[in-house]
Amino acid sequence: WKGLKLKVSEFAKKVWRIGADDPRRAMHGIKVGLALSLVSLFYYTRPLYDGVGGTAMWAIMTVVVIFDYSVGGSLYKGFNRIVATSTGGALALGIHFFADKLGGTFEPLVLGTSLFLLASAATFSRFLPIVKARFDYGITIFILTFSLVSVSGYRVDKIVTVAEERVSTIGIGVSICFLVSIFICPVWAGGDLHLLITKNMEKLAHSLEGCVGGYFDANESNSASHQKWQGYKCVLNSKASEDSLANLATWEPAHGNFGFRHPWKQYLKVGAAMRYCAYCIEALNGCINSDVEAPKHIKKHLSEVFMKVSSEASKVLKESTSSVSVMTKSPCVDLLIGEMNIAVEELHSAMRTLPDAIATSSSPTVSFVETLPLITIASLLIEISTRVEAIVDSVEELAN
């Protein structure tokens, strides 16, 4: 019993944390409940109400399947549903009319063949990347509407009445969804994407500084601060969410600081540049955690310049972050890049004098091999600095 109690309380804590981490999630649940209550109230109070088999069903169904966490998601599904229902229905109606004219044994033949061909072609079209990204849901609804209308036993004039009724019902469902989604605590996919990119860039800056700083600072307690530097791992794995957010963001109207044709695609480029930099930080981290311990005095010889490069690069990233935040080109980023490049030059010259430092070593045991990790870290820092510049370039393109 105690075990069960513990499990339940742990589960409850987990659930609570999910809601507390992002209260918009709890709000989303409430919004769905509200939209559903609104649509059922709308139909409950109508004198024409005819139960679950009738039109009310289509409005409820629309709300349930369309309502998405982000405004972009709701709009995407809503538009897809309306367009696909209309085109699928109209096409089926046309074929039905044509088959009716032929009459007799031809009718089921024509209907069956057209159903088979259209369903196959529409399903196949999903493998086109553009269709998959923007109309996946629409294809489902298109096939659904087409098959429902085309296999219906009704005559053409009755279908027209049913279709009119259904389109208006779906329209009501979609409208309620849009209203609730946009006007009650809206969650904008575009805003989320913007925030994700900004946060990731911040994490990258912290990781870069923390990794190198932790390597040279022996006093640092390893476990707690180690966690902090791992932020770049979020950058490594965020491609999928960036892609989906950017896709949904294109469906959203102007909101907040984002205009109608905000360059969402450019965010993906910034994200790709950040990932490109994160790969290098990953390799750097591998080097830092390798077993070979560099001799202390060589380490000291280089520590200052290493720290300088990493902190300058980190400063550039932080400046870029605020540049993305406020969506304008930062005036001092060029200055910071200049300082970063000066630090890189200093690193170069420190490397040039490294053989002398090894030679003048007091202990004769210092071998060249022991300095390998340091040299690698230096190279990676130089590579990282060029990749940081690439990030700044893509951010500037975004700012324009």
Next chain:
Amino acid sequence: WKGLKLKVSEFAKKVWRIGADDPRRAMHGIKVGLALSLVSLFYYTRPLYDGVGGTAMWAIMTVVVIFDYSVGGSLYKGFNRIVATSTGGALALGIHFFADKLGGTFEPLVLGTSLFLLASAATFSRFLPIVKARFDYGITIFILTFSLVSVSGYRVDKIVTVAEERVSTIGIGVSICFLVSIFICPVWAGGDLHLLITKNMEKLAHSLEGCVGGYFDANESNSASHQKWQGYKCVLNSKASEDSLANLATWEPAHGNFGFRHPWKQYLKVGAAMRYCAYCIEALNGCINSDVEAPKHIKKHLSEVFMKVSSEASKVLKESTSSVSVMTKSPCVDLLIGEMNIAVEELHSAMRTLPDAIATSSSPTVSFVETLPLITIASLLIEISTRVEAIVDSVEELAN
């Protein structure tokens, strides 16, 4: 007109290539058409057929929304749909019955409140990772069924009839889906995952060999072979597809060489180990493409041992690939790892003699800085070799 013609023909070529690249895609389209035709035929020929408003609708709808590209996807959605429809319907029925007993003004109040609360809670539950991964579709259907039944104007006994009818219809739709999906050219998510991992490992081996080989082989034509080494980039970006395939694979029954409880999660670990190695190859590639040109004779001094390490590591990966393919522990992989480690040792000693090689250089212009890229490549190769061993470990765990 000519422009339009060109565009159309280009589009047609693109479509053709999508089908030709993987004929299973075209087959998937045909399968959907077939399943839809079967289900409509089933209802068309029944004497009880009552048109689009009736039960046939639910069977068609089931086929359209459930049929997925992979068997796992169809099974996932099918089971979710059946379970969610039953539980949602039963729950709504219970609440309906309870509200009926209370009667009068309480009835709509109880129904409305329960609808709001359940829809909110169910929507919120989607943010739990386990629910999101395994029951996302089921939650939609649960809310849908619950709201349809709960707002229906019918009395309880009529609802029971409707529910019975609907469950049997959905059952028929689901069965037709499963049959077509499993018995006609099945696409197994598990098999696809297996293939993806094997192919990615092969690409990793080719990239590793190609990158280092191309660096030392000046005669190599850059453009064509350069493409070939970029295979590791697929590994970098395949996390999302691996996750989704592994998730769908757990729904699939035993098939081919895969038992019922095949350790699909382990494939994700292998994938993660491969990505971990690919990050290093990415950094290596960055180094190789850097502008600093290493002095020729130093390059020559190291080329043999570099090539040896990369080709040994590549051999280990290839052996691992075939070990994954046949799903047994390879007997000679330990031997190959031993050889790789010998090559790494040789690299170590070559690095040890590097200062002498620089010192004895005939041209006095060779500076230490110019050898930096070579040293970095050496370090990265050593790091890569340890990460390759990690891949082999995870593959062995899979083989057990």
